[in-house]
Amino acid sequence: xxxxxxxxxPVNLRLPDGSVRTFDGPVTGTTLAxxxxxxxLKAALAIRVNGDVWDLSREIIADADVAIITKNDEEEAxxxxxxxxxxxxxxAVQELFPGTQVTIGPNIEDGFFYDFARDKPFTEEDLAVIExxxxxxxxxxxxxxxxxxxxxxAIKHFASIGEKYKAEIIxxxxxxxxxxxxxxxxxxxxxxxxxxxxxxxLGDAFKLMKVAGAYWRGDSKNEMLTRIYGTxxxxxxxxxxxxxxxxxxxxxxxxxxxxxxxxxxxxEEAQGSVFWHPQGYKVWLELEKYIRGRLGDSGYSEIKTPxxxxxxxxxxSGHWSKFRENMFVVPDETPNTEEDAPVISGTAKLMxxxxxxxxxxxxxxxxxxxxxxxxxIRFAEFGCCHRNEAHGALHGLMRVRQMTQDDGHIFCREDQxxxxxxxxxxxxxxxxxxxxxxEFKVLLATRPDVRAGTDEIWDKAEAALEQALxxxxxxxxxxxxxGAFYGPKLEFHLSDAIGRTWQxxxxxxxxxxxxxxxxxxxxxxxxxxxxxxLHRAILGTLERFLGIMIEHYxxxxxxxxxxxxxVVTPITSDADDYxxxxxxxxxxxxxxxxxxxxxxxxxxxxxxxxxxxxxxxVVVGQREAENExxxxxxxxxxxxxxLGLSEAISALSKExxxxxx
RNA sequence: GCUGCCGUGGCUCAGGGGUAGAGCACCCCCUUGGUAAGGGGGAGGUCGGGAGUUCGAAUCUCCCCGGCAGCACCA
Numbered sequence: 001x002x003x004x005x006x007x008x009x010p011v012n013l014r015l016p017d018g019s020v021r022t023f024d025g026p027v028t029g030t031t032l033a034x035x036x037x038x039x040x041l042k043a044a045l046a047i048r049v050n051g052d053v054w055d056l057s058r059e060i061i062a063d064a065d066v067a068i069i070t071k072n073d074e075e076e077a078x079x080x081x082x083x084x085x086x087x088x089x090x091x092a093v094q095e096l097f098p099g100t101q102v103t104i105g106p107n108i109e110d111g112f113f114y115d116f117a118r119d120k121p122f123t124e125e126d127l128a129v130i131e132x133x134x135x136x137x138x139x140x141x142x143x144x145x146x147x148x149x150x151x152x153x154a155i156k157h158f159a160s161i162g163e164k165y166k167a168e169i170i171x172x173x174x175x176x177x178x179x180x181x182x183x184x185x186x187x188x189x190x191x192x193x194x195x196x197x198x199x200x201x202l203g204d205a206f207k208l209m210k211v212a213g214a215y216w217r218g219d220s221k222n223e224m225l226t227r228i229y230g231t232x233x234x235x236x237x238x239x240x241x242x243x244x245x246x247x248x249x250x251x252x253x254x255x256x257x258x259x260x261x262x263x264x265x266x267x268e269e270a271q272g273s274v275f276w277h278p279q280g281y282k283v284w285l286e287l288e289k290y291i292r293g294r295l296g297d298s299g300y301s302e303i304k305t306p307x308x309x310x311x312x313x314x315x316x317s318g319h320w321s322k323f324r325e326n327m328f329v330v331p332d333e334t335p336n337t338e339e340d341a342p343v344i345s346g347t348a349k350l351m352x353x354x355x356x357x358x359x360x361x362x363x364x365x366x367x368x369x370x371x372x373x374x375x376x377i378r379f380a381e382f383g384c385c386h387r388n389e390a391h392g393a394l395h396g397l398m399r400v401r402q403m404t405q406d407d408g409h410i411f412c413r414e415d416q417x418x419x420x421x422x423x424x425x426x427x428x429x430x431x432x433x434x435x436x437x438x439e440f441k442v443l444l445a446t447r448p449d450v451r452a453g454t455d456e457i458w459d460k461a462e463a464a465l466e467q468a469l470x471x472x473x474x475x476x477x478x479x480x481x482x483g484a485f486y487g488p489k490l491e492f493h494l495s496d497a498i499g500r501t502w503q504x505x506x507x508x509x510x511x512x513x514x515x516x517x518x519x520x521x522x523x524x525x526x527x528x529x530x531x532x533x534l535h536r537a538i539l540g541t542l543e544r545f546l547g548i549m550i551e552h553y554x555x556x557x558x559x560x561x562x563x564x565x566x567v568v569t570p571i572t573s574d575a576d577d578y579x580x581x582x583x584x585x586x587x588x589x590x591x592x593x594x595x596x597x598x599x600x601x602x603x604x605x606x607x608x609x610x611x612x613x614x615x616x617x618v619v620v621g622q623r624e625a626e627n628e629x630x631x632x633x634x635x636x637x638x639x640x641x642x643l644g645l646s647e648a649i650s651a652l653s654k655e656x657x658x659x660x661x
Numbered sequence: 662g663c664u665g666c667c668g669u670g671g672c673u674c675a676g677g678g679g680u681a682g683a684g685c686a687c688c689c690c691c692u693u694g695g696u697a698a699g700g701g702g703g704a705g706g707u708c709g710g711g712a713g714u715u716c717g718a719a720u721c722u723c724c725c726c727g728g729c730a731g732c733a734c735c736a
Contacts, residue, residue: 113731121665212731213664220733224664227731259672268709268727323736356736390662390734391727399735484736572693599693607697621695633696640696 012063029056033068043070045201046080046194055146055194071234079107084196085206085232086112091187092133103165103225110242111231115214117165121226127208141200142185146193154179166190205239206232249498254550255396261555261613272394272401274543279563284542286561288382290658291406298427300380300408305360311350316516317359326388328353357383358535361409362517370521375531376412376420383407397547404542410534417532421468421507428505428538432494434659440494442474445482452486452512461509462488486512496552504540555613556635559656562615566652569596569605571621578625582618582645589653616652
């Protein structure tokens with residue numbers, strides 16, 4: 001191709017429709033757009049050049065495949081708009097609050113943020129002021145231009161204006177990188193780009209959302225910066241839709257629903273541990289019963305292991321040195337009962353609440369002598385674990401300090417790993433589908449830099465997991481280096497009703513713990529071998545999974561899980577006797593039914609039970625009583641169905657049956 | 662743990678230097694009403710905890726605790 005420096009060479013640009021436009025020399029996206037038409041020029045945001053997104057003002061000096069990017073190109077448009085929005089925000093901040101240093105301001109899902117260094121953090125009130133100034137900057141329609149700078153000049157420039165973070169960023173950029181600075185009116189920022197041609201193109205579909213602290217370079221050892229989050233869309237309608245989505249998500253918040261539905265509560269005397277109420281615990285028990293049944297059918301034996309274990313065991317397992325800071329330690333002594341004396345001597349032998357069940361499961365495995373014929377041995381436990389999570393990490397049911405895992409460990413021979421993994425994947429997919437999560441994503445987390453075991457073992461382990469996925473036709477992605485130090489793992493991320501994903505299931509291979517805790521079995525040749533240990537969970541923890549379920553179903557749990565499946569209530573007290581009969585019949589059919597005989601209007605009672613998210617409101621009046629019928633109103637519906645009593649009961653109890661039961 | 666905001670009856674929230682308010686829920690009475698709030702009356706809190714400023718603090722200051730949003734963490 002032609003010499004880049006030869007400005008006289010013609011430049012041929014091929015458009016997405018295949019047509020080619022030829023220019024005498026270097027040409028900008030703006031020129032191309034205006035050449036095609038004034039409408040496109042007006043709509044143009046950026047240009048795609050051989051697959052890369054460029055500024056419209058950047059000269060294209062050689063033949064290329066190009067496409068003008070407009071708001072119709074959703075993904076690219078949002079990227080550019082959000083990134084520009086971050087810059088406009090930074091300009092507004094520096095105009096309003098001189099002396100504030102800028103650091104980084106990337107796009108994120110649904111918006112952007114920018115981290116600033118400032119003595120005094122921003123407050124929510126500042127946001128309105130900054131946002132108003134942003135709108136002004138958009139109105140000013142400042143030109144945005146790209147400049148390539150010499151690296152040292154750039155460092156010197158940013159250092160001289162007191163932007164030490166920017167200078168540090170440039171210093172750390174690879175030597176091969178071109179340093180680009182974008183000028184936006186009077187304001188300049190180091191940036192890779194691309195950007196809009198001018199601030200006017202940003203429009204007004206943005207909003208600053210919240211302020212927060214964030215560590216410089218994401219490291220808690222560094223100073224904390226003040227971060228402003230914003231959202232930005234292609235038009236007002238999209239912005240409104242997004243804000244509406246946030247409101248809808250907030251309505252599903254399991255902490256709010258948990259309170260409204262009387263499922264559980266948390267209080268400061270037991271931070272991070274849940275008080276389950278009668279209604280909530282009914283859901284818990286149903287879910288536990290379901291999982292117990294599935295595990296039993298899949299060849300697991302349920303066990304129960306101690307809560308408190310000697311620190312010696314944790315030393316052996318390796319947790320004592322690595323994870324002690326997250327463990328609750330308990331001295332094994334009689335507390336001092338004298339007043340004014342320390343309760344604890346400080347010299348006692350230490351025990352710890354288990355943060356996980358694996359070492360205890362190995363102890364059970366080690367009882368007696370195991371033959372290769374015994375393998376695989378599959379232990380399951382609804383293991384109650386404690387982890388001393390940082391206070392700031394606690395969040396409703398989603399992140400707790402006392403959790404119950406649907407834990408399980410499979411002890412098997414190396415040649416059984418694939419087979420066991422396949423079986424686990426099948427079980428997990430079936431459980432997720434039963435629970436209303438047919439879609440999930442799988443990640444294969446491979447060997448980290450710091451790891452135990454030889455490369456040969458890792459090769460085998462990774463291959464075994466991969467083979468299991470492939471043989472079931474399960475799509476997956478790699479998460480390189482994300483494996484545990486003791487072995488590779490599969491992570492199962494399910495998608496909920498509003499598109500969020502949650503990592504719940506996991507399958508981890510482990511060659512280290514059987515070694516450390518000296519688990520063995522006798523092989524065919526009569527000598528001892530190490531079993532492979534597979535750690536696995538489907539729900540992860542019951543607490544968190546119930547939180548996810550509550551949000552997924554917005555509190556309207558499927559009939560089989562709902563704490564109260566049906567409430568029977570009469571229109572007037574004339575039908576009380578019949579209502580009592582209906583209620584008794586539902587309970588006799590094994591349903592969790594309640595009876596509401598209060599002297600309240602039917603409107604009132606329907607409203608209240610709807611708020612309580614009872615799946616079926618069974619209303620009976622004179623008419624129903626005379627005809628041996630019931631009127632059923634299902635949650636979410638404004639209509640009701642009148643059915644014969646026995647017909648209604650068999651339909652409800654059939655629907656209310658646990659999956660697979 | 663870090664930064665910011667918040668902490669008022671069971672719940673949701675208003676108030677804001679002179680010794681607490683509303684709605685819902687609760688209790689009582691009236692109402693017997695056909696599918697999302699019928700009416701009246703009553704009881705209930707000393708304002709997260711502690712210290713300070715003040716004649717006087719729920720209201721101002723400081724410390725602690727907790728909650729929320731992020732960050733960091735998540736074996």
